[in-house]
Amino acid sequence: MRTTVTGGTEERRPAHPSRRAGLRRRIVIALCLLLAGTLAATGTAGYLTFVRPPANPPADACADGPRPGGRPVVVAAGASMTQGTLGADWVGDLRDRAAHRAFEFVNAGKNGDTSADLLQRLDRDVVACRPTAVTVLIGANDVRDGVPLQRYRDNLTAIVGRLKARTSARVALVSLPPIGEEIGSDLNRKAAGYNAAVRETAERAGADYVPLNERMTDHLRRRGGEAAPYGFGFTLAFLAGARHYLLGHSWDEVARGNGLELLVDHLHLSDRGGAMVADLVSEWLSRR
Known part of the structure; x- marks a missing residue:
């Protein structure tokens, strides 16, 4: 509305239609820009968190076989806790440590994998790299998805057996971190059976055992x-x-914001949790 004074009295006149239309256009444009920005931010966060491949994945490092004269290869095989795009990248931490510069680290983690998924891609993503050492951290999704314990044990045994048969690599099975930080929860009591299977499989198959669950617990x-x-x-x-x-x-700040310390979202690793994995694997790699 526009106000004018006529003969000592105020008279309100409606704003010109073209001005109202211009205001509406500016509001629509602002809302569209806001929506576009929100969608772009959402897409970026989703890609970086769930879709983006890890640094030096098998598709880049091993597609054409090991490089002539290259460094000894360490393959970290697992699911999202190994991929390290949601939570700490402990494989990248090892890659950056001066003590392990002699190795090439290949990240064969894949978001959402179960033990069956890892077994299915083992030849392509691990054996093809002709590794010197392999770490296997797999099973949290088996626990959460209700994969029967015996099937998990069979898959883990098959993974180690194939690595032993088709490579000359040292193999380490890493126990599963707590699923959530309530140690006595039903889920962690259930996971205890899977961790027992990890230890038993390592002992039976002649692989090494890395006690991550024990250290975190x-x-x-x-x-x-x-x-x-x-x-x-x-x-x-x-x-x-x-x-x-x-x-x-x-990732530590994200964990604290959710009332956690070692896990950012009850499943994936904070910086502190990732450092525990890296430290334990570093100790294992340093043993002869």
């Missing part, structure tokens, strides 16, 4: 206090990735 018990109840889901995982990639928060 001991840390959480010594920390004390009440743990945040388990609450992993896609939304929480996406928000964790968005906070890290869009807002620049460290």
Whole structure:
């Protein structure tokens, strides 16, 4: 509306239609830009968190076989905790350590994999690299998906057997981190059977055993206090990735924001949790 004074009285006149139309256009444009920015940010966070391949994946490092005169290859095989795009990249941590510059680290982690999935791609993503050493961290998705324990044990045995038969690599089986930080939860009691299978398989098949679950569990018990109840889901995982990639928060900061310490979203590793994996694998690699 526009106000004018006529003969000492105020008279309100409606704004010109062209001005109202211009205002509406500006509002629509602003809303469209806001929507486009939101969609772009959402797409970026989703890609970086769930889709982007890890650094030096098998498709890049091993597609044409090992490089002549190249460094000894260490392959880290597993699921999202190994891929390291949602949570700490412990394979990248090892790659950057001066003590292990003599190795080439290949990240054969793949989001969402179970033991059956890893077994299916083992020849292409691990054996083809002709590794000197292989770490296997797999099973959290088996626990969450309800894969029968005996089937998990069979898959793990087949993985180690194939690595032993088709490579000359040292093999280490890594026990599964806690699933959520409530050590006594039903899910972690269930996971205990899978971790027992990891240890038993390593002993029976002549592989080494890396006690990640034990180290993390001991840390959480010594920390004390009440743990945040388990609450992993896609939304929480996406928000964790968005906070890290869009807002620049460290994985430790993301974990603290969710009332956690070693896990950013009850499943994937914080910086502190990732450092525990890297330290244990580093100790294993340093043994002769």
